[in-house]
Amino acid sequence: MSKLSGMNQITAYYGFSEPIVLTLIRTKGFPAVKLSGGMWQSDTVLIDKWRRQKILNELQENKEESHV
Numbered sequence: 001m002s003k004l005s006g007m008n009q010i011t012a013y014y015g016f017s018e019p020i021v022l023t024l025i026r027t028k029g030f031p032a033v034k035l036s037g038g039m040w041q042s043d044t045v046l047i048d049k050w051r052r053q054k055i056l057n058e059l060q061e062n063k064e065e066s067h068v
Helices: 007-014 018-028 044-066
Strands: 003-005 032-034 040-043
Touching: 003 007, 007 018, 007 040, 007 044, 040 044
Parallel strands: none
Antiparallel strands: 003 040, 032 040
């Protein structure tokens, strides 16, 4: 696991802006947490797993829609 500390590291790794990442945290279960000191933390392995799952879900939805 590779720990990411701070929103700057998280957004740099994921490749999206802070507002987008914050929206993903609130609405889509993006794997990041704000600690009691106000520092955001995440992990590259968790982000990669989350991203792969989102892609697989999208592919499955598209496959199901094409069979309707």
